[in-house]
Every structure is written in C-alpha cells, then in structure tokens.
Amino acid sequence: MTAEPRPPVVQVKDLVKHFPVYKGLFRRQVGSVKAVDGISFDIQGGETVAMVGESGCGKTTAGRAMLRLIEPDSGEVWVSGRNVPDLDRDALRNWRQKMQIIFQDPYSSLNPRQTIGQIIGGGLLLHGIVQTAAEAEDRAKELLERVGLQPRYTSRYPHEFSGGQRQRIGIARAVALNPDFIVCDEAVSALDVSVQAQVINLLLDLKDEFDLCYLFVTHDLSVVRHIADHVVVMYLGQIVERASRADIYARPRHPYTQALLSAAPRTDPHKRRKRVILPGDVPSPINPPAGCRFHTRCPLAGPRCSAERPAAHRIADDHYVACHFYEDTTDPIDVTASSPYPR
C-alpha cells in the first residue's frame, strides 16, 4: 500500500451491457440479458481490485466491456485519463497498450499456430515499440525469463506447454506492452494448488515491478483475500457491496456477501462452522427480480425489497453497501432455519 493517494488509473461510471435475446421466425427481440447493469468503481494505481460473484453475475462481461472486447451499451470507463468508450478505432487500438487482459483458460487463449515468440512479440511490433522481428524476439526472450520460463522457448508452440506454463506465457504477453492496467479474468482458477501459488507470486511481483493495477475477476474467495486491496461484490449485474479487503472479510454488511463468505470452505478442520446456506439458485438475468435483485434468496427481505432498488449506502470510508437493511446487518445472520431444503 502506498502512503500518498494517487489519482485513480481506472474509473468506471454507470457501465451497462445488455445482450438482446431474440426469438421466433422474425428474430424479434423479446428481452435482454442484463449482464452488467450500471456499475461504478475506481482502481487506484498500484492497487488490485477483486470483482467477485457467482456464475452469471456479470463479472466477466464487466471486465471485457471495460476493455471494449465487447462493446458496452453506455457508461464511462476512464483508463489512464481517456474515456475508452469514446475512442475511435485507431485511438482504441493505440490505447490497448495501456490495458491488457489475462484469460482463464490458458488452452484456448493462445493462438496454436503462432510460436511463443510471435505471441509475446506481436504486440510490440504492432505498436511500434520495437522495429524489427529480431528485436521483438529478444524482448520476448527477456519477458519469458522474467515470468520463469526458458528464453529458448520462443520458437515453440503453445501445445508444448502445461497449463501453468501457458498461463505464464499469457502473463508475459500481457505485460509486454508495459500497460497501466490488466484485467485478470479467473487467471489462476484453472491451476493446481502448487502451480497457483507460483502464478500468484508472479502476479504480485510484476505488479510492483511494472507499477500495474489489476482488476481481478474471480469466484475464489481465498485468492481474493490474498491479493486484493479492494473488493467489489456483484450479484446479477449489479454491485451489492464494495469495500477494502479488510472490511469485506471482517465486517461484511450485505446479506449476500455474508452468505458468500460463509459458504466458502476454509482449510481448518477444527473450525467447522454452521454455514449460511442460501436457498435456491441465482435467478435468470433475462428477467431479474424487481427492486433488490437479491430479495428472492435473502433472509432479511421485506416488502420494500421487491419494490425499490436499494441505493449504495456509504457506511464507512470506502465501504458501500446496496441494501435497505444495512443498519441491521452488523451481526452476520443465520438463515439456516429458513432454508427450504431438508436437513
């Protein structure tokens, strides 16, 4: 953590991405998947913000819409001083130097027909950072060495590498252009425990070395606790709570955050806890529940929750919670009694 505040490198304001759903012979639009529905947050320089939530909460869409890998419908995404949705084609391509992404699946995110040298060095040539293929190759070798692989691997192809090695190659590709900001989309989720620790260490080291900030999109709460400075909790396309890592883990205030943390298995067999078991599944994002989207599964829900979307209440420095009952949630609740499942 740095002592003096720096201006945020990334600022997201009211980002929206809906996917239309078509049906019938004439492909009439019958609705839309509200994947990301008005989210706002900042990422400071040198900081890691983790975006957590379950399948379908929109966390991956949010990360991709920020980089315009999919076009957002509306909202602002300021990265290093420019509003990304406003950029024209050439300006966007140019600005991609500043913002990179590491994908979850190291098997499908590397072009199988390119050598590792081409994968890492391609962006360097495209952006004119180096002029010749030989220079690109040299830089690729340095980067491979930096991420813990043999420099001579530049002439090999992706299929020759294991999942952990491929993830290192994806990381080398992302940092090659010296970006300000990297989206890590479930970047360590597919890796085995022993390899995961190696990659987490590498990401932490590179963050300091290249002065990066990360948006870490993941569902793994123990990884989040380890690497994040701030945490954004999403549910059905909206942010339900955001706070510093310490606050989220010690004083979660949204009932969903509390349930999520309670459900995550811990590695201490002597502290088997009574888990907060949420009833049912996440509802469909095509017709999300009105009012607070969590009300169909929430143990605290009252009539107001199905009528009115809760505002984000600021309950402490940097701690916002979108819940009508935020004043009643200081003690994590026990909802096991209300679960409809047999026990």
Next chain:
Amino acid sequence: MALLEVKDLKTWFYTDDGVLRSVDGVSFEIDRGETLGVVGESGCGKSVTAMSILRLIPQPPGRIVGGQILFEGRDLVTLPIKELRKVRGNDISVIFQEPMTSLNPVYTVGDQTMEAILLHQSVDEDEARAIALDMLKRVGIPAAETRIDEYPHQMSGGMKQRVMIAMALSCKPKLLIADEPTTALDVTIQAQILELLQDLQQSEGMGIMLITHDLGVVAETCDRVVVLYAGQVAETADTGALFDHPAHPYTVGLLRSLPDRAPPGSRLYTIEGMVPSPQDFPTGCRFRTRCPHASEACAELPPVHDLGDGHRVWCHHPLSREDARALTAERTEGGWQ
C-alpha cells in the same frame, strides 16, 4: 471388516508413448458411515482410482494389472461382469464432476432416475416412479412433482447435480463415490450440495469416497484423507491430524501454498517445479524431484512409517510433529480465521 478395502491397486495405460503407470500401488480403506477424502493435483490418479473400483476404465488402453478391491470381502477386480453389474449403481454409486455431461439429454430426469431402480429392485413402473419422486424431493428439488418430467437442459447446474445425487442414492448404496461433485458449481450451491451429502450420509449410514482437489472441502467434510501424488499414496491420516501435523513433505508443501492460510499480500510458499506427467514419473520416491528434503536414499521406493491412529506416510524423511506444526502454523498466523 472395512466396507471397501483397496490393496496395492495398479491401473496402467498401454499407449503409443509407453506404459503410463497412472495408479501404481494405491491402498486405502473406507468404513461404513465414513467420509474419506482423496486429494491430489491433476494427474495424481484420483479419478482413475475411482473408475477402477467399478471397473469403468476404458480397456484398452487401460488395465488393472495388480491389486485387490475388496468390497464387503468380495474382490471386484476378479468378479464376473454379471455379478459386477449387480454391484454397480446398487451397492456402489458414482457422482461425476460434470452434471451437464453425465445426464442423457433425450430422457426426462424421472426416466433416468427410475432406470437404476427398475434394474436393481423388484418393483413396477409406478412404484419406481414413486421412489424416484421421493428421492428428488429429498435432495431438495423444488416442485419435484412437475420437474420429474423435465429434461436436463431445463435445469440449472446445481439442480442437475441434485438429480445426479438422487439417481446415485435411489438404490440406497452402501458406498458413494463422489468425483469432484461440487467443482463445477458456485460456492453457495456447493455449500448446499455438501450439506445435502452429509445429511444423507447420516440418515443412510453409507460410506463416501470424496475425490477433490479442494483442501477446503476436505477440511470441512471428511473424516479421513488420502493424499495422492503421481499415482501413489503419499500420506493418509485423520483430517485433523493431516492439517495439524502433516508428515509428508508434499502435504506440507500443499498446505503451505494455500492462500487462505497465509497473511494477505505475502509471498506464498511454492513447491518447486510442476507435477510430472505419467511418462516422466521419477523412479523411487516420485516426489523427490520437487522435494526440499530429497537425498540419495530417495531414489529407492519410500518405506511406510506408521505414526499411530491410522496416520501413515510413505517417505524416507517424514517430518516430525514439531517441525510440521512449526512449518504450517507459521503460515496460518494472520490467515483467514
């Protein structure tokens, strides 16, 4: 007598690249009413072990080349296939990782649940349907009366996994093999499914073999644990003992590299190198190429040390209780409590 006793199991695969000794001398047992966790990283042989128990290994290239699998005293390895079919789905059931791909898309979930009941129990269709409906209700499928006639694609991942569990439990098996049953599910759904398995185990008294790579799931649900590495057992112990004072350097390394046991932002402990692929398994102790304690002795097969209370470790240099406690506790301080 234990419910299931696996003795020196060897399942090898004969491929163009040579013989892959994916499971190479694995032994463990499971008692009635007990949950045994089988943990290890990709390629350690945990799924192959599970598939071997019901002889579901594709053959060729795979073959059980040695060992015994004693289920209530009968050796499943040599059991005639007709007899084995009476065990499969009846006495021993399996739940697979992917509920999305293990259900048949062209049959309703009711038909699929009834299939095993009709096969193994002497009941007519109406009775089988009643049993199936009862099972679907017990695993927590809302509006089971209507959903019994739905197809798998109409259900969410968590619901499909519940259907898989209902199918697996419909004949009241004595042993349930659950191969990564919650890996594809979200944490809140995972919590529901794990709780359901524990409740059903208590009411039915079945043994569960829970295969997972998630040490958190093991810590919260298992009575005993077997740690596999490269097709062999590294260590086995009660869950409490294993997390408190692991004796195998691999187990210690795994626990030390977990992010939730380390202070936030700290450098994580790492085990050097990668899990070897079956073509390149080292001779002697298979962990020796990555082990911080490896010596020349490790080129020989490791001996087994019995540490009492069922805690056994296959290693030339097992850690003492004090050393193990010190190494793993150091990381726990400031961890997620």
